[in-house]
Amino acid sequence: MAINPHFHHTSEQLNEELIIIEASKQNPEKFGPIYNKYYKQIFNYVYQRLDDKETAFDLTSQVFLKALTNLSNYQFKGVPFGSWLYRIAHNELMQLFKLQKGKKTINADISDLRYICESNDEPFYEEYIPLIKKIIQELETDDLQMIEFRFFEKRPFKEIAEILNISEVNAKVRMHRIIEKLKKSISKLKL
Amino acid sequence: MEPKFNLNRPKLSDEEINKHKNFDQLVKQFKQQSIDKAKHDKSWWKSKKFRYTAIITGTLVICTISYLDLFNNSSNKIVKHETNLTPKIQSKKSSVKKSVISEPSAKLKINYTSYKINNAKGGEIKHTTSSKIKVPANSFVDKNGKDIIGDVTIDYREFHDAADIIVSGIPMIYDSVGKKFNLESAGMFDVKGSQNGEPVFIKKNKQLNIELTSSVSENRFNQYYLDTVSKNWQYLKRDDKLTLLSKTNKLNTSKINHSISSPKLENLKNQIEVVIPRKLDSVKIVYAKKQTLLSKPKEPLKPNKPAPGRPTFVFDGSYHEFPELSVFNNVVFEVGEENKNYRSNMHDITWTDVKISEGPVKGKNYLLTLVYRRQVEKLIVYPTLTGKDFELAEKNYNQKFNEYKVLIEKREAQEKKLVDELQAKQTAYFTELTKKQKELDNERSSLIQQLKLNEQKQLNSSFNTLSNQTKATRLFSISQFGIYNSDCPHNENSGKIVNPAFVSHDNTHVVNPDALYLINHSSKTVTNISFIEGFKFIYDPSNSYSICVFSKNKLFICSKELFEKAVNNNKHQFTLHEITDNTESVMDLKKALEI
Numbered sequence: 001m002a003i004n005p006h007f008h009h010t011s012e013q014l015n016e017e018l019i020i021i022e023a024s025k026q027n028p029e030k031f032g033p034i035y036n037k038y039y040k041q042i043f044n045y046v047y048q049r050l051d052d053k054e055t056a057f058d059l060t061s062q063v064f065l066k067a068l069t070n071l072s073n074y075q076f077k078g079v080p081f082g083s084w085l086y087r088i089a090h091n092e093l094m095q096l097f098k099l100q101k102g103k104k105t106i107n108a109d110i111s112d113l114r115y116i117c118e119s120n121d122e123p124f125y126e127e128y129i130p131l132i133k134k135i136i137q138e139l140e141t142d143d144l145q146m147i148e149f150r151f152f153e154k155r156p157f158k159e160i161a162e163i164l165n166i167s168e169v170n171a172k173v174r175m176h177r178i179i180e181k182l183k184k185s186i187s188k189l190k191l
Numbered sequence: 192m193e194p195k196f197n198l199n200r201p202k203l204s205d206e207e208i209n210k211h212k213n214f215d216q217l218v219k220q221f222k223q224q225s226i227d228k229a230k231h232d233k234s235w236w237k238s239k240k241f242r243y244t245a246i247i248t249g250t251l252v253i254c255t256i257s258y259l260d261l262f263n264n265s266s267n268k269i270v271k272h273e274t275n276l277t278p279k280i281q282s283k284k285s286s287v288k289k290s291v292i293s294e295p296s297a298k299l300k301i302n303y304t305s306y307k308i309n310n311a312k313g314g315e316i317k318h319t320t321s322s323k324i325k326v327p328a329n330s331f332v333d334k335n336g337k338d339i340i341g342d343v344t345i346d347y348r349e350f351h352d353a354a355d356i357i358v359s360g361i362p363m364i365y366d367s368v369g370k371k372f373n374l375e376s377a378g379m380f381d382v383k384g385s386q387n388g389e390p391v392f393i394k395k396n397k398q399l400n401i402e403l404t405s406s407v408s409e410n411r412f413n414q415y416y417l418d419t420v421s422k423n424w425q426y427l428k429r430d431d432k433l434t435l436l437s438k439t440n441k442l443n444t445s446k447i448n449h450s451i452s453s454p455k456l457e458n459l460k461n462q463i464e465v466v467i468p469r470k471l472d473s474v475k476i477v478y479a480k481k482q483t484l485l486s487k488p489k490e491p492l493k494p495n496k497p498a499p500g501r502p503t504f505v506f507d508g509s510y511h512e513f514p515e516l517s518v519f520n521n522v523v524f525e526v527g528e529e530n531k532n533y534r535s536n537m538h539d540i541t542w543t544d545v546k547i548s549e550g551p552v553k554g555k556n557y558l559l560t561l562v563y564r565r566q567v568e569k570l571i572v573y574p575t576l577t578g579k580d581f582e583l584a585e586k587n588y589n590q591k592f593n594e595y596k597v598l599i600e601k602r603e604a605q606e607k608k609l610v611d612e613l614q615a616k617q618t619a620y621f622t623e624l625t626k627k628q629k630e631l632d633n634e635r636s637s638l639i640q641q642l643k644l645n646e647q648k649q650l651n652s653s654f655n656t657l658s659n660q661t662k663a664t665r666l667f668s669i670s671q672f673g674i675y676n677s678d679c680p681h682n683e684n685s686g687k688i689v690n691p692a693f694v695s696h697d698n699t700h701v702v703n704p705d706a707l708y709l710i711n712h713s714s715k716t717v718t719n720i721s722f723i724e725g726f727k728f729i730y731d732p733s734n735s736y737s738i739c740v741f742s743k744n745k746l747f748i749c750s751k752e753l754f755e756k757a758v759n760n761n762k763h764q765f766t767l768h769e770i771t772d773n774t775e776s777v778m779d780l781k782k783a784l785e786i
Contacts, residue, residue, distance in 0.1 A: 036212070107200050
């Protein structure tokens with residue numbers, strides 16, 4: 001899976017970002033370049049997990065407002081600022097799902113479902129779709145999040161690790177376990 | 192509860208996502224949130240540090256006041272005097288801060304159009320009215336004079352007639368050394384630049400060239416800049432660099448060719464590029480296959496006589512004992528010239544074993560293997576016939592050859608039939624291809640025509656917003672952002688004084704204006720009448736006027752005829768027609784003002 005240039009940064013890019021963030025702590029109006037850089041990414045992340053775009057736009061604004069409000073607490077950890085924004089977005093989404101239980105939505109393409117089957121060395125037939133949907137819908141929240149990251153958003157492990165604040169190895173292990181679970185469920189499709 | 196599952200939901204476009212991007216709004220929200228938080232935050236009161244500081248400061252203040260009260264009565268008066276003065280100065284300052292631009296309606300607005308331009312590259316912006324903003328590379332700096340990196344947002348809007356001027360709230364009075372003039376505009380624009388909400392500035396020694404499309408082609412106008420500090424227009428220069436325009440020569444056709452598309456066009460392209468070529472390939476394959484299935488007649492072998500002087504072998508075996516060898520009865524095998532191992536003494540040996548098998552040229556020669564004890568000899572031999580055998584064989588050959596010729600002719604006829612069929616099919620496909628190509632060309636030219644018509648319509652509609660027939664561009668070279676105007680100053684109205692009263696068109700109630708504009712259609716000027724003297728105004732009876740009134744968020748118009756009726760009536764009672772409740776379109780106002 002290719003590295004996402006919008007997410008991964010060279011040390012120079014990280015430094016540039018850090019300078020803007022430090023300036024934004026003093027003057028929020030300096031936050032513009034960060035807002036412009038990450039707006040689409042965060043919106044897509046949020047919208048991927050919701051059904052209606054209006055809520056997604058509102059929640060994205062909320063994420064940036066929260067980020068600006070808590071900017072003084074932000075500490076640089078050697079990863080792009082985006083991973084902090086993703087965590088805020090994740091928390092905001094969790095909060096929303098807690099309050100409005102029907103809000104959580106899974107959005108995928110048929111090609112994503114095919115990708116899941118083929119990654120599990122299983123053939124994919126269109127008649128499997130309702131069953132695969134059911135398997136995904138029944139996944140635990142954390143497992144579903146990993147599936148969304150890996151198969152629906154096609155994120156590389158390095159990026160998943162940075163967003164979840166875990167090591168890349170840990171991300172791979174988690175994914176391996178989920179794939180094992182999926183394999184069992186998908187292999188039942190044959191029966 | 193199981194989450195909802197959407198399969199193949201359409202993706203949102205970048206434009207739709209970017210439409211919701213509003214950094215200024217975010218900063219505003221953040222600031223408001225900070226203010227609200229500060230208002231409700233009482234934690235400072237609980238701080239020990241704050242409490243001690245407050246006690247010490249309080250004690251010091253009490254001591255100072257007591258000292259002043261006891262020993263310095265006169266200073267008390269000064270203090271009092273100063274305290275009385277302060278609010279007056281403050282109120283004066285606050286009135287000075289009032290903006291020179293005062294929009295009469297919160298809803299009726301001429302909105303800015305935003306354009307992005309890269310500071311390093313510069314470029315040309317084309318506004319919807321065909322006006323152009325030409326930006327040289329590296330034209331912008333920030334408030335500290337540093338070159339801007341990246342894109343700059345240029346916000347731009349234009350004002351072309353009385354309606355635009357009224358809703359803009361831009362003053363149209365020009366004060367030239369104490370003498371006031373009403374300005375007649377040939378076009379006005381407001382331009383500003385920013386990056387991420389921060390204002391940017393035009394760099395020293397750099398100029399933006401603005402070609403303003405104007406509805407007036409006369410060259411009696413001057414260029415002015417609105418100085419918002421001195422609240423007056425600044426004369427810049429004569430506005431004499433005019434370029435006359437025609438409606439038709441502005442059509443931009445550069446993007447036409449790659450922007451046309453329709454389902455029919457795509458279908459035709461698919462037919463021409465994919466479907467028909469595939470059919471052509473397929474028909475070739477089918478006919479090649481059919482051709483291979485045609486029966487291939489075998490040409491009979493011509494019998495030969497042995498060449499004179501060439502060595503021969505005769506197979507002298509027992510045909511009775513080995514009936515399979517009877518086919519070789521009377522056959523004379525001629526030893527080929529290629530056998531370098533042939534020796535004449537081979538004829539003297541009585542070979543114990545003889546094998547005959549297919550030779551290197553199938554049907555023409557044989558491999559004769561002769562064995563005697565350990566000696567094995569291999570010879571390539573050619574079957575020949577002699578005497579009556581040859582004659583009989585030749586007769587058979589002639590008969591078979593004639594049959595062969597008939598079969599060959601039949602096959603050639605079948606082949607020809609197949610080739611003709613193939614060619615007919617290919618010709619049909621080529622005809623179809625040409626037809627589709629023609630249809631594609633027609634569809635493309637019809638789409639281009641449609642696109643051109645649409646562009647022309649759009650261009651016309653842009654021009655129509657400028658209202659007049661004659662068009663021109665007016666060139667402004669600006670070194671700072673702001674409001675610029677191409678104006679002709681007219682003396683302030685002179686003539687009869689009117690003390691107006693306004694009533695609704697059904698004569699049921701009096702209308703009290705919040706703002707009043709007098710539109711002089713003869714001199715094409717708009718005057719904002721002051722409410723201080725009860726909206727009194729002066730009019731020239733030889734000119735034609737109408738009135739625009741804003742009252743309680745409603746917009747009223749007194750038409751030219753009603754104006755004339757009112758001024759001829761000594762009561763000076765003007766009948767107002769409400770355009771619409773809460774009108775939101777400047778076009779409604781233009782229509783009502785007969786612009």
